[in-house]
Amino acid sequence: MVELNLKQIIDRLNQEFTGEVRKLIFWYDDNADFKDDISSVELENAKIYYLKEDNQFYTKYYLEKEDTITNYLIYAPFSKPDVKDNHLEDILLYSKRFYADRASLLSVDLGIDEKNKHVIEKHIKFFANKERTQRFYDLEIENFNRKNILVGLLSAICKTKICSFEEVLRIVLTDGEIEDNKFLKEMAKYDLVEDFWRLCEQQFGYVDDNPTLEKLIVTLFITYTDRFIDGEVPVPWRSFVSSKQGNIIAFLDGLMNNIMYHDYYNSLSEKISVGLKVENSFSKNEAERLVKCDTFKHFDKIIISWIIGRLINEDVGAKLNDLSIPELCDVRKKMHFGDCFKNDYEMLENAYYIISNVNYNVSDSLDKIIEQYKESDYIIDSCYRRFYYSLDMIEDTTEYESLQSLIENIYTNEYLNELLPKWNKCFSGKDGLNVIKLQRNFYRNFVNNTKEKTVVIISDAMRYEVGKELFDIMSDDPKCKASIDMMMSVLPSYTRLGMAALLPHSELEMTNDYKVLADNVLCNDLAGRAQVLKKYDPESACVQFDDIKSLKKQDLRDIFTGKQVVYVYHNQIDARGDESKTEDEVFNACREAVDEIKTLINRISTNANTYRFIITADHGFIYKRDKITESDKISGVNGKEAWINRRFIVSNDAINDTGVCNIGLGYILGNDDQKVISYPLSSNVFKVAGGGQNYVHGGSSPQEMLIPVIDIKMEKGHMETKSVSISLVSMIQKITNLITSMDFIQSEPVTDTMKSTTYRIYFCSEDGESISNECTYVADSRELDSQKRIFRLRFNFKNMKYDKDKQYYLIIKDDKNEIEIFRHAVIMDIAFADDFDF
Structure with a gap:
């Protein structure tokens, strides 16, 4: 980090006095900051001449007559006089001025060209704080131009790890209030707010005479929606659609898919959804337009409502954008709000399978009944279980009440009441115990x-x-x-x-x-x-x-x-x-x-x-799930000397009643016991005292028996383990420097079941040509705190011509098996001239 110290000044002066030609350098120290220190300065190839306000004539004589060979630093602890008052003005024409101001030193230290020094001068207040200045240095910016300097200043204010306006905007939107943003306030202190909004215009196409973060976010979300829905967005939204769709999609995808910012995206989406009145802007009959779009939660609600309607009508052949209901559920589960509606979609998938069996049929042969159950019928029971497992996870199930009633009706009347009587008719025959x-x-x-x-x-x-x-x-x-x-x-x-x-x-x-x-x-x-x-x-x-x-x-x-x-x-x-x-x-x-x-x-x-x-x-x-009604109960069993249960009765005498089967206990146990087992023909139960009616067993059915x-x-000596993974943290879509640092995160800590893994990370062209060095990283951190598992890698790119219209990729490979586990597209935009095209 640059500081106004003598050593730095001496080093710069010694560089100036190199060479064989005599040099005169004037240093007007306006505030006499170095008046007390100048006497201790020793130059390698020059002497110091102390200029006073009243010895200009002598100085002119001395430098042009007395000593015309020696290099001199002419130090003046005051400001340079106006031309009409300066008797040394003619010497200044063939000599050089030296500046020891902070902007000059910063420019020299950072390698900023003289033509861009005015950017530093304009925002010099920023560099008054050592910590803030250090953050700017830590960005390791190369190839300075006006744009990079300004993005660097904004990055330092937002404390990003890299010089990236995408990262700046991400911090502004996720780590501060929208209405009274602390980062915009900080930018205002250093005259950077206007530059922030210009960069928003340049990179995201946001143009506004009175820009605000809320309207910027609206632009981002509406533009993203416009890209992925079929047809146009609602009329009131269209003025917010930006021409820079690609940059916006990349930016919002970065928020959506990054584990560190996922929740921030959801919060922004919910806020904008309310402001835009998304629920009123899209009707339930527009589900087909929204299949590929996941900007807002409400889009999933519309699609779910569509699925519910089709299932209630038992229209299992219905499709949206050529996707069947199970395919649609699978696609939406993998989209951004899939986690929020995971239980809904899984419940609907299982409902679909049950409804698909509305015309259920089963054989009259026990071996075929068992074979069919083993091959496919068990899935109906499994889907019924999973339907309720998922339904019970949903907080508000009001919308699913009609669907639940349909599922209950199909499961009981179309499935169980068809299967169980045939099962019991076959099971009570002579081969009931000889099939399996x-x-x-x-x-x-x-x-x-x-x-x-x-x-x-x-x-x-x-x-x-x-x-x-x-x-x-x-x-x-x-x-x-x-x-x-x-x-x-x-x-x-x-x-x-x-x-x-x-x-x-x-x-x-x-x-x-x-x-x-x-x-x-x-x-x-x-x-x-x-x-x-x-x-x-x-x-x-x-x-x-x-x-x-x-x-x-x-x-x-x-x-x-x-x-x-x-x-x-x-x-x-x-x-x-x-x-x-x-x-x-x-x-x-x-x-x-x-x-x-x-x-x-x-x-x-x-x-x-x-x-x-x-x-x-x-x-x-x-x-x-439905409570058993009185019509489902077989009465008249109480008071018997028997072992009585809802699904069976063991006694000395058979129960001869409609809907009741009987079989010998001795036949079941393989002995001569004369007791009789009585059990319902269907899924009905005997009427007995006590609670618990939904869950039963003891009777004769494939589900029970x-x-x-x-x-x-x-495998001996083998323990189930998985490799820890790494992912990109830095939201970078464009590479603008030949040397670029990027942040990654080891997603899980190393444990006894999560093993350390070595990864190779590099950049390549779309033709597979490597364009950077290859970094090797051993992911072996056991830190529980995810922030402590973040690491930075530095990439040096080949000094070559890059085509901004072509794709280049960040590649992560598992070093052990050479399998590519991650590919991230970037634009290579390395320019050596000032391309700050506001």
Whole structure:
């Protein structure tokens, strides 16, 4: 940073006095700032002559007669006299003046040409502060012209890291108030406000006799909208459309897509939306015009309303701009406000799939019913679950009430009421237990013959479609080999019986007081189950998920060391669904169950040297959001000596009533038990006391009885990791210097699952020719504070002719695999002449 000090002055004077020709240099020190210091100055090739106001004649004689050989610095601690009063004026004609003012020193120190020194002089007040001046120096501007100097001054005021007007405007709009902006006030102190608005005109086409930030923002947003909607913007907006669309799009895209400024864009968009009355400017029937535009949130609301209308009319073939409803939802989710409406679009996607099955059909053959469920029907249940999972995440669902009613009607009347009667008709036949593997044979079929240490995770009420979601997620893990099978649960599809069936046993029975025994052992708790399991495998254990989920590495390892089989009991879904106060949270519980099991598998495989897992369930469930009406209840079951549940009755006698099926318990368990299981033919329930009606299980349906068996083998010694990423922070669209510094950010800190990565960053032409040095950066920061993960790289560009009409690119590559992960287009506008074309 430049300072008015003697050393700097001496260095400059010594440069002036080089050469063989005699030189005379006059220094008029107007304020006598250096009067006390001049005596200590020693020049290498000149002497100092002290000029006084009353010795001009002698000085003239001395310099032209007495000593005509020596170089002299003629120092005068006063201002230069007017020409008529200056007797040395003729000597000044063939000598040189020396200036020690701040503007001159700054110009020399920075390499600013004399013709641009007036810009520094005009704004010299800016350089009165050392910190402010240092910020200007830190911008490392090269090839100074009037424009670069002014942008540099504005950049220093806004404390940007680079000399860029885009960065200046970004700071002004995101870090200050719009009406009373602190940066504009600061610019006014140094006579820079007019230059700020001229740059807005030059780069963004904003022209206004009385410019304001609010009108500038309106120009930016309306111009962006004009570019991406089909047709013209509303008539009152058209005067705001700028001719500099490209620059505006690049600028607003930079705000939208940058993780550091994303929220600022949303705030500006909301403010301008209110001011422009966007809701009144675009009607609901203009959705087709807005498919590609995401300037304002309201555009998504219009598109969502259009989708709702089509779905309510069951028009699943409807399209906008040749996009089907699922395609449209997918496109909008990836646009700027996709995060804000993610739940809405996902809810609509799932509604679309359910409505697409309005003419649902199923076979009369059990094996075909099961095959169809395994291949496609499970998706209907999954979409119904995801529909409500997303709907429950939306704050105001008023607009979706009609759609919700339609979904309920289709799911219950078109799907369940078509599927379940056919299922039960086939299931009660002679081949009901001969189509797929049975739950009561689980240990023999899946566990008994394995030579590997195996963890069996039994997730209470994880029905097939939830298990399929877990399977799909695990299959995406490169360290995991997964397969999925299906088996038929016992009936009643209830916890006490299903848990017993999953244990190894020779005999499974239900006592007359409806307790369940495996090999004569009561196994309705952990101790009983462990006793049964140890009989068949002494090196085994039974544990509760809640008891191990937070264990430290060594404690977790101690549980699994020396064990051949460990049964882990997980209860997330059933625990929430069986409680009347939380049954509507059951779909949230399904998502949480998948996440918990995935995490547990990774923890055990990483920390406990166990790599094979089998995930299954005791039973599934049926859930419907609409409250069950009295017409959906089968009455007349209370008072019987029986085990009575909403979805089943176990008793000595069959219930012969319309809509009720009966099957022998002995047939289900493979013994001679004479008790009878009665269950609803459809999704109806028995009328019993107590709360909880939406979530049910125990009956006979694919949702309750078809349960997953997921076999997983994890790769030994492999831990799931991802590479940390880096992204551009500096909002730079144009390169104007041969040396340019840019800021990047390491998006995530390095952790045990996020690994450090080396990146190579450089610039190239559209033909792939490198035009800069290549920077290598190792992204290995563990800082939690994102600001501390920002880093700066400096690029030196080739001194060559660049075509401003061609594209050049910033490239980021993963050094390990040479994969390009980022490409950012820039304009190369390196000029060596003053191009400040206001």
